[in-house]
Amino acid sequence: xxxxxxxxxxxxxxxxxxxxxxxxxxxxxxxxxxxxxxxxxxxxxxxxxxxxxxxxxxxxxxxxxxxxxxxxxxxxxxxxxxxxxxxxxxxxxxxxxxxxxxxxxxxxxxxxxxxxxxxxxxxxxxxxxxxxxxxxxxxxxxxxxxxxxxxxxxxxxxxxxxxxxxxxxxxxxxxxxxxxxxxxxxxxxxxxxxxxxxxxxxxxxxxxxxxxxxxxxxxxxxxxxxxxxxxxxxxxxxxxxxxxxxxxxxxxxxxxxxxxxxxxxxxxxxxxxxxxxxxxxxxxxxxxxxxxxxxxxxxxxxxxxxxxxx
Numbered sequence: 001x002x003x004x005x006x007x008x009x010x011x012x013x014x015x016x017x018x019x020x021x022x023x024x025x026x027x028x029x030x031x032x033x034x035x036x037x038x039x040x041x042x043x044x045x046x047x048x049x050x051x052x053x054x055x056x057x058x059x060x061x062x063x064x065x066x067x068x069x070x071x072x073x074x075x076x077x078x079x080x081x082x083x084x085x086x087x088x089x090x091x092x093x094x095x096x097x098x099x100x101x102x103x104x105x106x107x108x109x110x111x112x113x114x115x116x117x118x119x120x121x122x123x124x125x126x127x128x129x130x131x132x133x134x135x136x137x138x139x140x141x142x143x144x145x146x147x148x149x150x151x152x153x154x155x156x157x158x159x160x161x162x163x164x165x166x167x168x169x170x171x172x173x174x175x176x177x178x179x180x181x182x183x184x185x186x187x188x189x190x191x192x193x194x195x196x197x198x199x200x201x202x203x204x205x206x207x208x209x210x211x212x213x214x215x216x217x218x219x220x221x222x223x224x225x226x227x228x229x230x231x232x233x234x235x236x237x238x239x240x241x242x243x244x245x246x247x248x249x250x251x252x253x254x255x256x257x258x259x260x261x262x263x264x265x266x267x268x269x270x271x272x273x274x275x276x277x278x279x280x281x282x283x284x285x286x287x288x289x290x291x292x293x294x295x296x297x298x299x300x301x302x303x304x305x306x307x308x309x310x
Contacts, residue, residue: 081187085177087275088170088195095166095267099159106156113149117142134238141242166267169198195272202266213257221250 120142128135163171173191176182182190228243265273294305 077184077188081177081184081191084188084191084195084275085170085174088166088173088191088271091267091271092164092167092170095164098267099162099164103156103159106159107153108156110149110151110153110156113145113152115149117145117147117149120145164267165198165202166271169194169268192275195268195275198268199266199272202268206260206264206266206269210257210261213253213260217250217253217257220246220253224250 121139124135124138124142128138173194176187176190179187224243224246227239227246231239292307294307296303
């Protein structure tokens with residue numbers, strides 16, 4: 001009986017050794033788990049396990065580059081009325097220079113017309129007999145350039161001493177621009193309103209002048225046609241020469257009227273367009289429609305067409 005118990009105890013002692021070996025040869029993951037649970041606890045009765053935890057590499061996150069937005073500095077509202085006053089002053093000086101130059105050129109043109117009329121009158125007086133039936137009519141026609149040239153010369157002379165509407169506008173707005181009894185918005189609003197009113201008035205005068213030129217051109221053209229058809233007062237070739245001259249004057253008047261109506265702009269109109277375009281909200285057109293003709297020569301002819309891109 002004692003021998004059997006000793007044999008069983010020997011078998012149990014022999015089984016402890018492989019169990020300890022298995023415990024010592026455990027996987028690193030098991031050792032790490034044990035280390036995490038209790039770093040100082042023994043895994044076996046005769047050995048301890050040490051685990052080294054390596055931190056994961058740091059991940060560097062690069063933020064996307066933020067575009068730099070340049071924000072324009074907003075003009076001080078207090079200075080805006082002064083800016084408008086300075087703008088009107090520059091335009092008034094330009095209108096004054098234009099007035100002096102145009103007045104001088106107008107006086108020269110009027111003097112030329114007067115000289116032509118005087119020369120024509122002297123030629124008729126010396127070449128035609130006193131009892132010539134055409135003498136009164138030709139003399140009256142020679143007086144027309146003298147009268148028109150005198151009117152043109154007088155207009156140029158008056159323009160030298162008459163301030164333009166743009167100059168009047170600056171003189172009227174200058175005290176308002178520095179009036180401290182009004183807010184900057186009120187001063188600016190009054191100045192812009194005065195400039196807009198001057199622009200509209202100038203536009204109206206330009207339209208009236210263009211329409212008047214059209215009417216005058218039509219009258220002159222009618223007179224030219226009448227002289228060219230009826231040769232009783234002016235026998236050929238005098239009627240043809242006079243009719244051609246009047247027709248040329250009519251064409252020039254029509255061309256001037258077209259330019260004044262569609263293409264030309266007065267000083268106040270130009271000033272208003274510049275000021276308004278510099279201070280209005282900017283709208284960018286993302287798409288445009290392009291319409292262009294195409295023409296190309298080919299053998300024994302040519303080919304043409306139109307292209308539309310949008």
